[in-house]
Amino acid sequence: METYITLAIAILAAPIFPGIILKTKAYFAGKQGPPLFIKYFTIIKLLRKGSVYSTSTSFVFKLGPTVSFATALIVLLFFPFAGSTPLFSFHGDIIVLFYIMGIGRFFTVIAALDTASPFEGMGAAREVFFSTLAEATIFTILILFYRLTGSLSFAEYFIGENQISLMNASGALLLFVIVALFMILLTENSRVPVDDPATHLELTMIHEVMILDHSGPDLALIELGSFYKLFFYSAFIAHIIYPFTSANGVVNGLIFYAILATVYIAIGITESIMARFRMDLVPQFILTSFALVFFAAILTMGILQ
Amino acid sequence: MMDTFLLSLTVLLAGGIYALLTYRQFSLMKAGYVAITAAGSLIGLYAIWGPLQNGIVVTFSTTWLHLFTLTFTLDSLSAFFLIPIFGVCPLAALYSFHYMDKAEQRGRVAVNYFFLTLLIISMALVATADNIISFALVWEIMSLSSFFLVMHEFQEKATRKAGYIYFIFTHVGAMFIFAAFSLAYSYTGTYDFLSFADMPGGIKIIVFFLALVGFGSKAGIFPLHMWLPHAHPAAPSNISAVMSGVMIKMGIYGIIRLYATLGVTELIFGEAVLLLGIVSGILGVVYALGKHDLKKLLAYHSVENIGIILIGTGIGMIGIASENMVMASFGFAGGLLHVLNHSIFKSLLFFGAGAVLQKTKVRHIDQLGGLMKRMPTTGKTFLIGSVSISGLPPFNGFVSEFLIYYGAFHGLTLSGSSFIFTMLAILSLAIIGGLAAACFSKVVGVVFLGEPRTQKAAEALETGFTMTLPMLFLSTACLVIGIFPEPFIMAVFQGLKSIKTLQLVGTDEITIVAGNLAFAARLLLGVFLLSVLLRKVFYLKKEISRGSTWGCGFTQPTVKMQYTGTSYAMSIVDFFRPFVHIRTNYSGINRIFPGRTTYESRVDDIAETTLVDHIVSPILYLLAKLRWIQHGHIQLYIGYIIVTIIALLLFI
Numbered sequence A: 001m002e003t004y005i006t007l008a009i010a011i012l013a014a015p016i017f018p019g020i021i022l023k024t025k026a027y028f029a030g031k032q033g034p035p036l037f038i039k040y041f042t043i044i045k046l047l048r049k050g051s052v053y054s055t056s057t058s059f060v061f062k063l064g065p066t067v068s069f070a071t072a073l074i075v076l077l078f079f080p081f082a083g084s085t086p087l088f089s090f091h092g093d094i095i096v097l098f099y100i101m102g103i104g105r106f107f108t109v110i111a112a113l114d115t116a117s118p119f120e121g122m123g124a125a126r127e128v129f130f131s132t133l134a135e136a137t138i139f140t141i142l143i144l145f146y147r148l149t150g151s152l153s154f155a156e157y158f159i160g161e162n163q164i165s166l167m168n169a170s171g172a173l174l175l176f177v178i179v180a181l182f183m184i185l186l187t188e189n190s191r192v193p194v195d196d197p198a199t200h201l202e203l204t205m206i207h208e209v210m211i212l213d214h215s216g217p218d219l220a221l222i223e224l225g226s227f228y229k230l231f232f233y234s235a236f237i238a239h240i241i242y243p244f245t246s247a248n249g250v251v252n253g254l255i256f257y258a259i260l261a262t263v264y265i266a267i268g269i270t271e272s273i274m275a276r277f278r279m280d281l282v283p284q285f286i287l288t289s290f291a292l293v294f295f296a297a298i299l300t301m302g303i304l305q
Numbered sequence B: 001m002m003d004t005f006l007l008s009l010t011v012l013l014a015g016g017i018y019a020l021l022t023y024r025q026f027s028l029m030k031a032g033y034v035a036i037t038a039a040g041s042l043i044g045l046y047a048i049w050g051p052l053q054n055g056i057v058v059t060f061s062t063t064w065l066h067l068f069t070l071t072f073t074l075d076s077l078s079a080f081f082l083i084p085i086f087g088v089c090p091l092a093a094l095y096s097f098h099y100m101d102k103a104e105q106r107g108r109v110a111v112n113y114f115f116l117t118l119l120i121i122s123m124a125l126v127a128t129a130d131n132i133i134s135f136a137l138v139w140e141i142m143s144l145s146s147f148f149l150v151m152h153e154f155q156e157k158a159t160r161k162a163g164y165i166y167f168i169f170t171h172v173g174a175m176f177i178f179a180a181f182s183l184a185y186s187y188t189g190t191y192d193f194l195s196f197a198d199m200p201g202g203i204k205i206i207v208f209f210l211a212l213v214g215f216g217s218k219a220g221i222f223p224l225h226m227w228l229p230h231a232h233p234a235a236p237s238n239i240s241a242v243m244s245g246v247m248i249k250m251g252i253y254g255i256i257r258l259y260a261t262l263g264v265t266e267l268i269f270g271e272a273v274l275l276l277g278i279v280s281g282i283l284g285v286v287y288a289l290g291k292h293d294l295k296k297l298l299a300y301h302s303v304e305n306i307g308i309i310l311i312g313t314g315i316g317m318i319g320i321a322s323e324n325m326v327m328a329s330f331g332f333a334g335g336l337l338h339v340l341n342h343s344i345f346k347s348l349l350f351f352g353a354g355a356v357l358q359k360t361k362v363r364h365i366d367q368l369g370g371l372m373k374r375m376p377t378t379g380k381t382f383l384i385g386s387v388s389i390s391g392l393p394p395f396n397g398f399v400s401e402f403l404i405y406y407g408a409f410h411g412l413t414l415s416g417s418s419f420i421f422t423m424l425a426i427l428s429l430a431i432i433g434g435l436a437a438a439c440f441s442k443v444v445g446v447v448f449l450g451e452p453r454t455q456k457a458a459e460a461l462e463t464g465f466t467m468t469l470p471m472l473f474l475s476t477a478c479l480v481i482g483i484f485p486e487p488f489i490m491a492v493f494q495g496l497k498s499i500k501t502l503q504l505v506g507t508d509e510i511t512i513v514a515g516n517l518a519f520a521a522r523l524l525l526g527v528f529l530l531s532v533l534l535r536k537v538f539y540l541k542k543e544i545s546r547g548s549t550w551g552c553g554f555t556q557p558t559v560k561m562q563y564t565g566t567s568y569a570m571s572i573v574d575f576f577r578p579f580v581h582i583r584t585n586y587s588g589i590n591r592i593f594p595g596r597t598t599y600e601s602r603v604d605d606i607a608e609t610t611l612v613d614h615i616v617s618p619i620l621y622l623l624a625k626l627r628w629i630q631h632g633h634i635q636l637y638i639g640y641i642i643v644t645i646i647a648l649l650l651f652i
Helices: A002-013 A016-029 A038-048 A059-077 A093-113 A118-149 A154-159 A171-188 A216-241 A249-273 A279-303 B002-021 B026-054 B076-099 B103-126 B132-153 B157-188 B193-198 B201-219 B227-234 B237-247 B249-262 B267-290 B294-321 B325-360 B376-389 B396-410 B417-448 B465-483 B486-496 B507-538 B565-575 B606-625 B634-651
Strands: A051-054 B058-064 B068-074 B544-547 B581-586 B599-604
Touching: A002 A059, A002 A216, A002 A249, A016 A038, A016 A216, A016 A249, A038 A216, A051 A059, A051 A216, A059 A093, A059 A216, A059 B507, A093 A118, A093 A154, A093 A216, A093 B376, A093 B396, A093 B417, A093 B507, A118 A154, A118 A171, A118 A279, A118 B396, A118 B417, A118 B565, A171 A216, A171 A249, A171 A279, A216 A249, A216 B507, B002 B026, B002 B058, B002 B068, B002 B103, B026 B068, B026 B076, B026 B103, B026 B486, B068 B076, B068 B132, B076 B103, B076 B237, B076 B249, B076 B325, B076 B465, B076 B486, B103 B132, B103 B237, B103 B249, B132 B157, B132 B227, B132 B237, B157 B193, B157 B201, B157 B227, B193 B249, B201 B249, B201 B267, B227 B237, B227 B294, B237 B249, B237 B294, B237 B325, B249 B294, B249 B325, B267 B294, B267 B417, B267 B565, B294 B325, B294 B396, B294 B417, B325 B376, B325 B396, B325 B465, B325 B486, B325 B507, B376 B396, B376 B417, B376 B465, B396 B417, B396 B465, B396 B486, B396 B507, B417 B565, B465 B507, B486 B507, B565 B599, B599 B606
Parallel strands: A051 B544
Antiparallel strands: B058 B068, B581 B599
16 A cells, blocks of 8 residues: 555656756745746646647657656656555566666657757757766666675665665765766756756757657656656665665655755755756766766675675 | 478478579569478478477487588577577568569579578578587588678679678688687597587687687677678678578577587686677677668677677676576576577668668668658668667567676676676676667668658658568567567577586576566556557647747758768767777868868778788788799799698608
8 A cells, every 4th residue: 555655646746846946946046936836837738738740750759758758657666665665576677677768768869850850869869878878877886786785676775675775884885876876867867067958059958959849748748757757866866865764654755755855956956056068078977977886886896705 | 300300401402492493483483482491491490399398409410421420419509599590581581572673683583592592501500510520511501602692793893892801701710610620629539529528628718719719700799790891781681681680690609509518617718708798799889870881880780789699698608607507597598589689680670771772772871861751661660670679678689688687787796807797797788788779769760760861762662562571570579579578588598408517597586587577578568558548638639730840940941951870979989989980071161151061971990990900911011022922934833832742741
């Protein structure tokens, strides 16, 4: 029962959190900012509309939003939110899930190329490049976690016998992971300093430019998918920061959403105090995250022997 | 069982001879050949059913020239490698019905069919050969018949050059294999493969690495892959599909079979194979990104996939060396299943490339575009092939890659160099996966999506049904293996029983892993279908209109403004610059009213340039110094011969 409740809350609450980022940014800019529930309004507005399709496009263009939404949703089904048992879980699911996110990206990219727009092609090229680099960091984190716990699934990491925790003997290594994962979160979810979701110049965009031609319910699906993706990465970080061991589900839930909000505020602060990188600095940014976790993984050779 | 197997080969041979005899009736010849080849292959598939189900081992031997014994053994490992041979080759034959449509070349097509038959038979015999003589014999037949297949369009200079390069590589490779075998023979004194296990350890290492060079040049391991990007574009597409999908796997078969026969467990074998796999995998896909010729690009992807197979095999070997049997079992299983998977999606992609080539006559991907609307079946099946080769769920490529990951992650508990190698294997698999997705989003996006960039692409039409049928069949196979992986994984583990040093993990664990994979694939498909339904509901009674693509305020868009494959891949290729040579030629803009501006970029294969600059050129230079020996005076030539004979008589 707890499984279904936490999952339902996660799916329903995911669109609130981007509102927190907007509020944080507004606070830094000295403005009042849009209401916290702005993203719900956006989704409802989009769902009411019809769509305009480019004459250049084929069925692939319509497949893009659906696949990216479906893949983002599946990942949530495997995640132990606030330490509750996830809906599904098996040994090795984490590899499958990152590949499932890969297929979501693949279809987003080819949907962008389907429009025959030079801008969308450029965004697509950047997206595949940066995400390939990000994949190296993610798999190094998985390697590190396997060295620490011998686990290959979210449930084993966070609610298994060999829980991942900052308090453990090797907890210091997790600090590297948290920093690296936060950098990957910024990259994969097209946030500043890698990408700017609020920009109006198509030439400088990555993810936003790929969805320029989508409209109506299709765009709503894409938006929802990206909220879920961001929610997943933030929840991942939240679970590494605080291991949920308490038997009381409600307490766990409250702590979880508090930490989650902190992560989103951190994103908002990052966006407020940083400018976006020049495009050729982005690979270095991602490789820095890789270097951090690679270093941590090498350190395990000394610790575990 | 062996009788059935031999019967299938006889039927296949009959098909080849039939083609030669009836070449005057072009369509009849093609139809008859396809039917006979299909029948022979079906008999062959029936023959390997037994060994794959319960591991029966059957042997057949005959004497040749009253001197040698030829022995052929069909065990479960051979049977597994026979699946792609008997599965893909008849589809390639069917595909050729509409693909080879020039009636004026009927004689040449018949010869092509005959050699294709020889290739199929020799590959089947390579996979079953059980002593040195029989292996060497059928290996040579395989190399020569495929050489003649590459030379199909011999009037073109590029084809002759490609054939020549292939000939050199395949024969230098064969020489290394023969060297390895003769070294082994000098220690064992028999032709039998079984006696290989009795050699001293040091000799085993030399034999293995000599043969690795030979098998590697057939499989296309970096840096011995150079013939692939030349031979595949030159050969007809049905032949490319057979060569890339099936024939290069014979190199992999050789490596695994030799490893099993030698019965070695040292770490060095696994580490060397793994390292070769990592290099081939990453550089293969990077070069593929840099290439603009559709078939050349696919050829480099073969290098990449051979790399993935070798990573799996290497993980398996390291697992055996460190007695970590979970790692060993799943590493080998992933590598072996990838052999089958690659044969499916690679031949599918070559079929698709051939269809595009036949209808547009354009090889350069930047001159294509928008073919999804004109060639829907080719486009959709090519899309499925692309997703599969990128290793994405729910298709078959992911199943084999997952097994390799599973094995590799369980090897992370090792210490020292094994840990480093295993970690590198996982990282390179992740990077290869990302780059392959980048490359195939490029191919699908530039060739099949968007707007046609040239008139030829705009006028393309869908191909004949014998060409689309194999593509439909293969793309279905991609999905079926992805969603019902259990029987295929079981077949792989049955095949692995031939490796005696490997103690396979229990059936329970295999069933659980296979079941989880099947569950994930079906869940993905289910959620996807639900999302499609959800989208349908959202679009009920909605106004749908069509317009042109948003040009960011620009009102005069042309198809030339589309992002090209070159620019799509450039930033990634540039990232790997020390390992990739990029040559650009840009005329620049230097007047107020710019004239015609040109930009050209080429990506050179570092292995090829190194070979030419540092090996071939010095040798040619040296040999030019010896030119005076060859002067054309026949009496002096005879003098050379006499001097040589006298010298030999004195010394020996």
